[in-house]
Amino acid sequence: MLETLTVDAREHGLAGDGVTNDQPAFQRLVDELGAACAADGRPRVLRVPAGTYLMRDRPTLWRSGVSLIGAGRGATRFVLTNPGARTTPVPLAWFTAAQHGAGPDNCLADLTFAHFEIDGSGVETEEYEVLAKGLGMQYVLRGRFSDLYIHDTAATGFGCDFLQDTVVEGILVERCGRQDSGEQMGGAGIGIGIGGWGRVERLTVTACTAIGNGTNGIFLELQNKDWPLTCGIRITACHAEGNRFGISDWGADGLLVTSSTMIGNHEAGFDVSSQGTSKIGGRGGIVTGCVIDGNVRDGVGLGNTPGPYALRGNRISDNGRYGYWEHNLAGGDDEPAVDVVLEANDIRDNALDGVRFDAAVREAAIVDNRIRDNGRRHAGAASGGGPGVRCTALSLTDENAHWPPDGHRGKEVTVGGQSAVVARNSATELTLAPRRPGADTAWWDGVPGPGARYELPPTVAVRA
Template identity: 85%
Template structure:
């Protein structure tokens, strides 16, 4: 019998009445469509009308080339339960290396999960099991996860690992990790294991929201300490609130985090550390254009990363302890001066304060994120900053006839290990405060008198120091 390219779940035995166990019928349909795809190479789609579909006691093993499309959040809902198997985790879809021998040569390809809800409140295991997820797939190629609402799972809500050429968009994860104490593996809203595909994993996580989850809101985690940290991962336009950590990098290389909001998280808004399964911290990432506000402890937590890690143009404000808490890391931060911005300090994040990281010499405005290179073990000013070259756009430099930065301060900054990315031309003068700047002959740099009176850290090394 031929299997259609698109199948209606109701026509193949699923009831959606909220009482009948629909897992056996769903498993038969997935197996039939997966076998048909393997035979002719054409991907199949299961369309699920509105209703509440009970998946009970046994998870559904997924097949490559089979997509699951609902009628929308709240309309199509999969209700997970395990009343007869308290030791068995019951994700909606399951395909893992440990249980199904998944790997780069045995993967799921061309799959889409979209427009439905997963209610995990009915799954409770005798002991915490990190596999008690909403979705638990590994080694996915050309996947798309869109417009999903996952909530109240015992472990991670969206817990899919090793996603290549995949997009995760519009996923809402709430109150996931019910059984996670906060110190165990998993328990996140959106948790993605990385490293299984090698040095590059092309993955985009965008427009997702994670609130009230047990550990992380959104995080990536290297799964094996012997694997190289993968590049190619991006997290954009996401919102993380009321989690233990907002967004975390626990093992990627060059993670890009842009235009995200991290609010009211308990430990840190953004965390870079080696707390993951492999004990490997992320490195070389870039965080830009984010709002990191009102977190109970640190705005940014840095620890156990070989670095460097770059933060640019972020608002970091109103955090309970420090804007940036660092233990054994090296971070590069930069920002554009604003009239109403906040900067990291040792006592929190408040407008314009001398404590914490280097402030620009002689400026009256605060910066979105202070520009400094933090040495290992030092959350405050680095050695380069102490020499007067830690601030990227400080007003103590002068221009030569061509408008380029000149003088000994720029050369000293490079030799002291400061930022290597000095622009050849300064920004428009109307956008930068330059109180008391002194002009000197070409090739020399003077520290402004006002800056010297306020205790500029560069006054001993400037040409007129």
């Protein structure tokens, strides 16, 4: 190993047949390559040919200077399982401060993870375990994570913290956070803790896609309330769809979010709040050139921040409640936000208010926006049942109805003892949001039968 810079995993003990537990051989190989790098200072590359590599019951402790390169998504597959260790999280690779003493002086340097798939559907812990990730490394220096497909993990899919001089690009994360209730820590598609390197962390997240994840599609979270807020982070050309929150800033300073799409998320497309570990909202951020559309509740939720924050040149449309909502969560910073800027945004066709302030602000600037055709939730109360009424996993149809298009958007329809949120509607059909991110049904207790009685509440009287 000392003279070999690139190693083929199949030539060193990994079977890749989907049956053999490859984790012990994988760990030995990573250890040997890491030791070789430590001895001569030359990083190593572990190439993993096409195949299905079973990682059972134990996570793999990663080593500095070891890169992992596959043959492509779907070709090189790492399947995580824990049938014999139901209390043990099984990320493909981990290295953390709490478990392994990771820190700025004990980091993972000069590594690339690229061109493979992680299937986390086989991991089930007795209780929700925040470390049951796809990747769970902390303190990475000069890292590159590229062209990965991570799906169905119990907790966060890509859950790596403190990434210095690092690029995260072209990652697809789907249905991660399976065991997260939606109110617990982690459970995101891409969740990145920040602050460990100090005031500046040079990180770019680009061209990533996050779909149907339990909490956030992509979030940044200050890990310690006593640390300085971290700047130097950019999110660009990303897509977040069907998550609880699309993209969230929970403690960055000067986060740049550009040219991204946040669509169909359950709570908000873009969120700034105190929901993170440190209970500190981001500040000084700029969101520009984004499409924030069709989210089940709000387009943008902003609060628990002293400001400033700026949204410029975005489309904020077709959301199920407010286009932009300024509000504070209990327990977080509730001082008036200073220098909130809404400029040159297209804010239209939202169900209730286009722009709503439920928290104090000072020296705000709301200029040159096109705010039009909001208050679309104008249909009155409605009910029905019997012939012509039928439900599917994600819809309710009443052939005798004459609803105004999208007049019920954002309401909760009650059918028997169940309720579901209306994502949009036609004259006779309600399209329903999934009961939780990543679910394939709106119903918690099975699809109601034909002719089931339903009720829709009245609208809000004042909409602007």
